[in-house]
Amino acid sequence: MELKLQHGKALLVDLAMSSVLHYSTKLFIKSSNTVFLLTHLWVVAAVKWICLRCFLLGSWNEATVRRCVAVTCLMCPVYESGLTLLMNTQPENWSGSLSCPGKTIASTAATLIACLFCEVNFPGTKSATNESSECAERKQRNRVLFMRVVRYSKPDAPLLSGAFVFLALAVICDMFIPFYTGKVIDILGEGYQANSFMSAIFLMGLLSLGSSLSSGLRGGLFMCTLSRLNKRVRLMLFNALVKQEIGFFEDKKTGDLTSRLSVDTKLMSQSVAMNVNILLRSLIKSVGILYLMLSLSWKLTLVTFIEAPLIAITQKIYNTHYEQLSKEVQDSVARANETAGEAVAGVRTVRSFRMELGETCRYDERLTDTHNLKTRRDTVRAVYLLVRRIMSLGMQFLMLYYGRQLIRSGHMSTGNLVSFILYQGDLGIYIRTLVYMYSDMLNSVGAAAKVFEYLDRKPLVSMDGSLHPDTLAGQVYFKNLTFFYPTRPDRPALKNFSLELKPGQMTALVGMSGGGKTTCVSLLEGFYQPQQGHILLDGQPLQNYQHKFLHKKVAMVGQDPVLFSGTIRDNIAYGLTDCDQKMVEDAAREANAHDFISRLEKRYDTDVGERGCLLAGGQKQRIAIARALIRQPQVLILDEVTSSLDTESERMVQDALASRPNQTLLVIAHRLKTIEKADQIVVIDKGEVVEQGTHQELMENKGNYYKLRERLFTEEKDAEEAKQ
Incomplete structure (x- = not known):
């Protein structure tokens, strides 16, 4: 409120001072010399500025006040000096006073526009300064991102170089077409000369042809660069995503990731190929057109600059919103x-x-x-x-x-005016394009910041191990593991968990849902990294092994296996490059899948559909088992794999597993009848081992395993009675 009062007082002081200076000048100054009058106007402006500065000393630290006072004082001498320079008129001593209402109102409007321009582009308050600082930092980050995108375009340097050459040719041809248009009008308006007319028409046609041809080649090369860069960035992003740990995908939504792959990568590519194309074209044309406009009429060119602050203000406000x-x-x-x-x-x-x-x-x-x-x-x-x-x-x-006015005074021809107006219209378009495209280019790169974040993200679970021994016994030791899921950091999934899996033995994990069985499997597969403890494979930490070697020797079949669109052969041999048809069929036989595959019309070339939707649940399960067995893993993990199998298939799978006496087998099963022959049964509850032993030992102890078995037996009995 106090600041508004200061501004009001300043306005009254300015009007009073201007009126006094105006009338005193008319009384005491009779000279009509142009230089003297202009000098007087500038001196009066300086006196007003000093007086207003002293009057507003308390609020002089406000940048807005300083700018407003400066513009108000300078408006009269600048206007009269410009008018004298352009129109050769006698300067008038109105000084922004009420003696000349028209010029006073115009001066006030111009002052408001100038101050608005300064406030929009150079804010002076503390909060605005902070916002401006944040905006500057954001733009600086976007510039860094833009240069990084440019570096990604290095393989397309030959195409970009050719595109820039054709861009320059197209711009040069475009710029001279309005110039010769004006020449044609002058030829038609003065004395018609056939040779001059035909020469001008021929040059216009040649320039138009060159512009069209160069523009087409330029656009084609830039679009080719856009497509190549887009493909390259998408591939890099996809490769970075599939290497992330499993926990990364638990708190990331599929729509967000696919949006980065489809939308943001496109924006990144446009920032170099399309936006740079438009930006450079507009910049070169703006400079060239401005030069031609100055050559036609420098006075008329100065008048066109009136539009510049208005364009900057509207474009800035528009871009922000x-x-x-x-x-x-x-x-x-x-x-x-x-x-x-x-x-x-x-x-x-x-x-x-x-x-x-x-x-x-x-x-x-x-x-x-x-x-x-x-x-x-x-x-x-x-x-x-x-x-x-x-x-x-x-x-x-x-x-x-x-x-x-210029034509009447003989300073300009009609054709030149037509050329100038054509140039002026194009210049406004190109200046607006420059302002918009610069901001849009930085914005499109800024939208790709998430892409760069994913590209730079290092997986929390390392896959840089190099160990790949010639032989692997398959001894697994869970040593004092403590693990929290990233999405549930307040509740441990495993607490001080220790367990040993020996080669040639079958270990079964049982317990209620949520007890930690699947967590053990996920850690053994290397999907997560435990916060405490280690998983040792043949005495070496799991992360020391080479990624490809580890997942060939440690295979898993889940309860709900995932098949990929393609043939049955492709799914069984998934991830293997040296796999022939005999190996595929042998693995299918071990998984009791060969018989039903042979009855299909295309046999192993049958398409399974998206996620295996064209196959039954038991068929998908058997193909998944075959996909694991073909690798001949030393450690095999079966997570409730027999839930979808019939009795015959379950028996054949068990026989196939029994034929590999040196294999380490880890089984998770809710149907306890399937694990009675296990070498050791481990009961897990709330992330801890509560009981361990053979089936007979655990039944005799009548502990957790016994109670769990009795409960499941009662539930199965009730279910059978309900069916009857």
């Missing part, structure tokens, strides 16, 4: 994609719970949010285009008015 809304739209699209992906992936669950309408409504809400954001974004753009159009029409009117 449009970029923010574009980011919100991008996030909203990712959420909508995520919702659709979840519904499609879990369509069986959706159908079983009759949630088709619910999922449709949920997806409709996401689409509605996206639509509303897009509407707001497009409204901002519509208002911006309207304001820009009004400014353009106003500038054209001013140009025509002043151009007419």
Whole structure:
């Protein structure tokens, strides 16, 4: 409030001072010398500035006040000096006083525009300074990111060089077309000369042909570069993602990752190929057109600069709001994609719970949010285009008015004015494009910051081991393990867990759901890194082994196996390069899958469909078992693999496993009948080993295993009675 009062007082002081100076000058100064009058105006401006500075001494530290006072004092001498220079008129001593209302109002409007321009581009308050500092830091980071994207484009240097050459040729040809258009008008308007007319027309046609050809080649090369870079970045990102630890994917949504692969990588590629193309073209054309405009009329060129601050203000405001809304739209699209992906992936669950309408409504809400954001974004753009159009029409009117004055005074021809107006219209477009594309280019690179974050992220579970011995016994030792899942850091999945798996023995893990059985398997597979303790394989820490070697010697078959789209042969031999047909068939026989595969029309060339949807649950299970057995692993993990198998298939799989006496076998089973022959049974509860021994020993102890077996037996009996 106090600052507003100061500003009001300053305005009254300025008006009073201006009026006094104006009338005193008319009384005591009678000279009509132009230099003397201009000098007087500048001296008066300096006196006003000193007086206002002294009056506003208390608030002089405000940058806004300083700028406003400076512009107010300088407006009159700058305006009269410019008018004298451009129009050769006598300067008038109005000094912003009320004696000349028209010029006073125009001066006030110009002052407001100038101050607004300064506030938008160079904020002076403390909070605005902090925001400006943060914006500058963000832009600096974006510049670093942009240079990194440029380095990714190094393999496309020959294509980019060719594109830049054709870009320069296209720009040169484009710039001279309006110039010869004006020449043609002058030839037609003065005395028609056939030779001059035909020469001008021929040059215009040649320039147009050169511009079209160069523009086409330039665009083709840039688009080729865009496609190559986009492919390269997507491949790098995908390779970085699949190398992350399993815990990384637990708190990352599929829609977010696919959005980075599809949307952000495209923005990264555009920042070099498309945006640099437009930015350089606009920059070169702006410089060239400005030079030609100065050669046609430097006075008219100075008038065109009136539009520059207005363009800068509107473009700055528009960019700020449009970029923010574009980011919100991008996030909203990712959420909508995520919702659709979840519904499609879990369509069986959706159908079983009759949630088709619910999922449709949920997806409709996401689409509605996206639509509303897009509407707001497009409204901002519509208002911006309207304001820009009004400014353009106003500038054209001013140009025509002043151009007419120059033609009447003989300083310019009609053809030159036409060429100048064509150049001026193009210059406004290119300046706006420069401001917008520079900001958009940095914004598109900034949107790729998440991509770089994923590219630079090192997996928490190391895969840099180099150990690959010629022989592996398969002795596994879980030594004092303590482990927390990344998504549940407050609840340990394993606590001081120790267990030994010996070669040639079958170890069974049993216990209630959530006890830690699957966690043991995940740690043994190297999916996670325990916070405390070690997993030793033949006495060596698991992370010391080579990634490829480890997962060939340690194989797992899950309860719900995942098959990939392709043939049965491809899925059995998945990850193996030196695998012939005989090895595939032998593994299928061991898993009791050869018979049903042989009955299929295309046998091993049968397509399993997406995630194996064309096969039954038991068939997928047997193919997954064959995929594990073909590797001849030394350590085999079976996680409830017999749940989908019939009795005959279960027996054949057990016989196949029994034929490998030196293999370390770890089994997780809820049907306790399948593990009665295990060499050791380990009961796990709340991440700890509570009981361990053979089936007979544990039954005699009548501890946790005995109680668990009795409970499951009662549940199975009740289920059979219910069926009857």
